[in-house]
Amino acid sequence: MQEQKRRFKAVINGKSYTIVGPGSAAHFEAVTAMLNERLAQIKGLAPSLSSEDAAILLAFNALSDAVKIQAQAQRDTQE
Numbered sequence: 001m002q003e004q005k006r007r008f009k010a011v012i013n014g015k016s017y018t019i020v021g022p023g024s025a026a027h028f029e030a031v032t033a034m035l036n037e038r039l040a041q042i043k044g045l046a047p048s049l050s051s052e053d054a055a056i057l058l059a060f061n062a063l064s065d066a067v068k069i070q071a072q073a074q075r076d077t078q079e
Contacts, residue, residue, distance in 0.1 A: 003022035003023070004022065005020055005021055005022055006020070006021070006022070006023070006025075007019070007020050008020075008023075008025065008028040010028065010032040011032070011036075012032060012035055012036060012039070013036065013039050013051055013054075013055075035058070038058050038061070039051075039054055039055070039058055042054045042057055042058060
C-alpha cells in the first residue's frame, strides 16, 4: 500500500515552501529543522556565499553522504 502524500508548509532559510510527498508532519519538521541548521552552519563558515551557493553545497554534502551510506550497505551485503 502506498503511503498517502501530504502537503507541508516549510520555512527554509526564511522563505516559505509547500512540500508535497509521503511522510508524517514530524518527519517534515525534522527535515526542515536539519536543513535550516545545516544552511546556517554553511553560511557561518562562509558568510559571503549566496543562499543559492549555500544550498548547492548543502545538496552536494547530502548526496555525498547518501553515496557513502549506499556504498557501505553494498559492502555489508557482500560480506
